Amino acid sequence: MVLDSQRWKCVESVPPLLFSIEGLSAVRGRGGRAGWLTVAEGFVDAVRPRHLTLEDDVTLGYVLPPRVDLTPLLGSYVKLTLADEPVALGPRAQTLTITDEPGRTLLLARFGEAGQAHVLGRSRVRTALSQRPDGPIAFGTDRLQYVVQIGEHVRIREPGGEFVLSFLARTAYDYVAYVIVDRALWLSGRR
Secondary structure (H helix, E strand, C coil): CCCCHHHCCCCCCCCCCEEEEECCCCEEEECHHHCEEEEEEEEEEEEECCEEEECCCEEEEEECCCCECCHHHCCCEEEEEEEEECCCCCCCEEEEEEEECCCCEEEEEEEEECCCEEEECCEEEEEEECCCCCCCEEEECCCCEEEECCCCEEEEEECCEEEEEEEEEECCCCEEEEEEEEHHHECCCCC
């Protein structure tokens, strides 16, 4: 029996980040570059494994690293923003942002191309990917830059608070997976 090798395709494992926002009060519309933007806000009623519920109406489905703990958000008013970006090659890119009522970033999770700029506290942070295969990500503000290897994290002190950046993965499409989270949502003793 001869097998046709042309039918076999190499499938790359997707890093452990995936998000969805569902519910009647979630607003979904066209975002930048013909992607989708989904927004919802309200008080956090429940936090279960892989699900966060706002006022029994909106559910955030998520896959995040085990060191990120969203239970401190219970009872808090938050805004969820999910940007789904269309891509020509590779898996769909996503950026999830959770902010508090005044608009302070509590969590920012990204799976997609590096080279993004994000607002964190009063600073603008940028990411850049090393040109070496399986190389690190450069992450920083105008004042301070970090080089972070896959699987490592760094703590960032900004005027708006303390955050943790965790660099989770890099794919063959030069996508990156990283999470920037408020220190209060980071479990420091667990891997």
